[in-house]
Amino acid sequence: MKSGVVIVGGGIAGSALSIALARRGIGTTLIEREASWAPLSSGLFIYSNGLQALDRLGVLGAIRDSGWVSPDGGNLYLSADGEPITRTVYPTIGDEIPAIVGMRRVELHRVLADSLDKLKVNVRLGVTVTAIDDSQSTKPITVTLSDGSTLTCGAVIGADGIRSQIRTLLFGALEPTYTGFGVWRSTHAKPASIDTKIMMMGVGTRLGIMPISRDELYMFGTTREPGKPYYPRDQWAAVMRAKFAAFKGPAAPLLAEIDRPEQVYYTSVEEVHLPLPWSRGRVGLIGDAAHSSSPFMGQGGAMALEDAVLLAEMLDGADDVAATLTAFGERRYDRCKFVQDASRQVGQAGATEDKDAILMRNSRMQSSAQRDLDSFYAHLAQPV
Numbered sequence: 001m002k003s004g005v006v007i008v009g010g011g012i013a014g015s016a017l018s019i020a021l022a023r024r025g026i027g028t029t030l031i032e033r034e035a036s037w038a039p040l041s042s043g044l045f046i047y048s049n050g051l052q053a054l055d056r057l058g059v060l061g062a063i064r065d066s067g068w069v070s071p072d073g074g075n076l077y078l079s080a081d082g083e084p085i086t087r088t089v090y091p092t093i094g095d096e097i098p099a100i101v102g103m104r105r106v107e108l109h110r111v112l113a114d115s116l117d118k119l120k121v122n123v124r125l126g127v128t129v130t131a132i133d134d135s136q137s138t139k140p141i142t143v144t145l146s147d148g149s150t151l152t153c154g155a156v157i158g159a160d161g162i163r164s165q166i167r168t169l170l171f172g173a174l175e176p177t178y179t180g181f182g183v184w185r186s187t188h189a190k191p192a193s194i195d196t197k198i199m200m201m202g203v204g205t206r207l208g209i210m211p212i213s214r215d216e217l218y219m220f221g222t223t224r225e226p227g228k229p230y231y232p233r234d235q236w237a238a239v240m241r242a243k244f245a246a247f248k249g250p251a252a253p254l255l256a257e258i259d260r261p262e263q264v265y266y267t268s269v270e271e272v273h274l275p276l277p278w279s280r281g282r283v284g285l286i287g288d289a290a291h292s293s294s295p296f297m298g299q300g301g302a303m304a305l306e307d308a309v310l311l312a313e314m315l316d317g318a319d320d321v322a323a324t325l326t327a328f329g330e331r332r333y334d335r336c337k338f339v340q341d342a343s344r345q346v347g348q349a350g351a352t353e354d355k356d357a358i359l360m361r362n363s364r365m366q367s368s369a370q371r372d373l374d375s376f377y378a379h380l381a382q383p384v
C-alpha cells in the first residue's frame, strides 16, 4: 500500500487492525466515536484461534498476564440443580497458545490501547466520519471527520460494530437480525473453589460461570426474549436474579449477591447477515460490522481478531486495494457464516423448554459434546 489506512471504530477489530498494520509499517489513523474510550460490560473469553491472532499482534503475553488462563481448557456442564452432565476440553494450539483465556473487556481494551500507544498509532477520539470521497481511483480517498477536518488515505476500513455507519454509507441501511435471545451478565469476586469454565443447562435457559482474572469471575445467562422486550436499566439486577432463580449449585450464591444495577448488563442478541461483497472500491468492513454473530460460541471477538490479522497481511504490499478488499471478504465469508450458524444452533439447543427434549439433549451431550466441539475447532484449525 502506498498511502495509509483510516480505520473507523476502535473496538476489538479496529484496534487489532491498527496494531497489525502499524507492525508492518503501514500508517494508520484510528477514528473512535467515544471521547472516553473504555468498553462497558463485563467479561469475555477468547478461545485458541483468537489467542493465536493476539499472539500475531505481539500481545499474547500481556493478555495472559491480565486475564485468567484456563489450566486445562475444561468446560464442565451441569444441570440447573448443579448435577454433572458431562465435561469437554477445548483445544490449545501447540504448546504456546492456551485453549481459553477469560478476561475483563476493559483489560483486553487496555492491552490493545497500550500496544497502539507503543506503536504511535494516531488515535482520534470523540470524532466520527461524515463523508468519504473514493470517487477517483487514481487519487487518495478523502475522509471528512465530524470536527470538520479531513484525512487522505489509500483505504478506509469500517470496524464500527453491529450498527456500522460505514456499512450504511456503502450499502444503505441493514437492520441487524434479532435472534429472540437475551444475554444477562454479572461480575463477582471469584471463590477459590471455581477454577474452570462451567455451563449450567436449565429449562429454556443456560447459565455460564467463568473466571476472568485471579480474583474475579463473570456469569452469563441466556434467556428466550420473544418480541425484544425492553428492561429498564435499574431493574436488570432484579430481573436477572428472577430469571435464573431455578439455578442451584455454584450459581446460587452468585445469584444471591446480585443486588446492584451496575453489576448487570443486559443485551438483546442480534446478528448481521451481510452478503458479499463486504467492500465497495477502497472502503471495506471487518468485525461485527460485516458479520456479527450471536455469542453462544464466544467467537465474535476471535473472528474480529482473525479479520484484522488477515487483512493487514493482505493489504501489506497490495497494489490494487479494491481487489484486495474484495478478495478479503471472499476469504472470510464462509468461515464467519460457519461460526454464526454453529453459534445460533447452540443458542437454540440451550433454549429447549420441553422436559423430555431436555433429558434427550443432556444425554446426547454425554455422548457427543466433545465430538461436536472437536469438529467445530477442526474447522477453525483450517487456514483462514
Ligand SMILES: Cc1cc2nc3c(=O)[nH]c(=O)nc-3n(C[C@H](O)[C@H](O)[C@H](O)COP(=O)(O)OP(=O)(O)OC[C@H]3O[C@@H](n4cnc5c(N)ncnc54)[C@H](O)[C@@H]3O)c2cc1C
Pocket: 008, 009, 010, 011, 012, 013, 014, 031, 032, 033, 034, 043, 044, 045, 046, 050, 127, 128, 129, 159, 160, 161, 162, 163, 164, 165, 166, 183, 267, 269, 286, 287, 288, 289, 292, 293, 294, 295, 298, 299, 300, 301, 302, 303, 304
Ligand atoms: C453478550 C455478548 C457476549 C459476547 N461474548 C464474547 C466472548 O466471550 N468472546 C468473544 O470473542 N466475543 C464475544 N462477543 C462478541 C464480541 O463482543 C464482538 O464480536 C466484538 O466486540 C466485535 O468487535 P468489533 O470491533 O467488530 O465491534 P465493537 O466491539 O462493537 O467495536 C466497535 C467500535 O466502533 C465504535 N464506533 C461505532 N460507530 C462509530 C462511528 N460511527 N465512528 C467511530 N467509531 C464508531 C464504537 O464506539 C466501538 O468502539 C459477545 C457479544 C455479546 C453481545
